[in-house]
Amino acid sequence: GAGVSQSPRYKVAKRGQDVALRCDPISGHVSLFWYQQALGQGPEFLTYFQNEAQLDKSGLPSDRFFAERPEGSVSTLKIQRTQQEDSAVYLCASSPIGPSSSLAPEQFFGPGTRLTVL
Amino acid sequence: AQSVTQLDSHVSVSEGTPVLLRCNYSSSYSPSLFWYVQHPNKGLQLLLKYTSAATLVKGINGFEAEFKKSETSFHLTKPSAHMSDAAEYFCVVSPNDYKLSFGAGTTVTVRA
Numbered sequence: 001g002a003g004v005s006q007s008p009r010y011k012v013a014k015r016g017q018d019v020a021l022r023c024d025p026i027s028g029h030v031s032l033f034w035y036q037q038a039l040g041q042g043p044e045f046l047t048y049f050q051n052e053a054q055l056d057k058s059g060l061p062s063d064r065f066f067a068e069r070p071e072g073s074v075s076t077l078k079i080q081r082t083q084q085e086d087s088a089v090y091l092c093a094s095s096p097i098g099p100s101s102s103l104a105p106e107q108f109f110g111p112g113t114r115l116t117v118l
Numbered sequence: 119a120q121s122v123t124q125l126d127s128h129v130s131v132s133e134g135t136p137v138l139l140r141c142n143y144s145s146s147y148s149p150s151l152f153w154y155v156q157h158p159n160k161g162l163q164l165l166l167k168y169t170s171a172a173t174l175v176k177g178i179n180g181f182e183a184e185f186k187k188s189e190t191s192f193h194l195t196k197p198s199a200h201m202s203d204a205a206e207y208f209c210v211v212s213p214n215d216y217k218l219s220f221g222a223g224t225t226v227t228v229r230a
Binding site for chain 1: 150152154159160161162163164167169208210212215216217218219220221222223
């Protein structure tokens with residue numbers, strides 16, 4: 001079956017440009033997550049949605065970062081006025097259940113979008 | 119705060135020999151722990167997870183990990199490495215049942 005898909009796979013932006021990264025989660029998955037993975041590092045949590053509600057945005061590095069999931073399925077991560085330090089792979093993950101479970105659910109990851117800011 | 123430390127940034131093994139990837143965690147209570155694998159240009163894939171059931175956890179592709187509370191460790195092992203095991207491996211802790219906190223990763227290379 002279809003997994004998590006992300007587009008574009010690669011994005012090159014000039015410093016100061018705005019970018020939008022798309023995530024299509026697995027159909028029916030309640031939870032959606034965004035992570036940022038810098039070169040040579042592990043992914044770091046950015047934000048979490050349960051359906052259309054953004055329940056945790058504590059990992060967003062600045063107010064230039066904005067995420068939305070208006071209909072509870074597709075999500076977009078937007079970065080305004082990109083800076084060189086925003087260069088990273090942005091990973092999206094989805095999960096079939098929400099945080100009401102006492103067990104940490106498996107998160108299914110997409111291939112990521114590699115953003116390069118020149 | 120919960121975190122993990124992967125003790126080796128790079129591990130090189132010969133095909134057919136055992137693999138050991140070391141991970142220590144810090145947690146104020148019993149955590150959920152995971153190992154994920156990342157092949158080049160592919161998404162992260164769950165290898166196995168520990169959620170306070172059996173301390174020895176078996177995963178996919180012959181991998182297993184043992185949770186040792188006394189040592190705060192969750193090391194990943196495989197008896198016999200295969201060329202397809204060459205990848206980046208991440209030890210992960212979940213501090214609040216949804217947010218994942220990743221280690222820095224261990225790169226595994228397999229020599230023929």
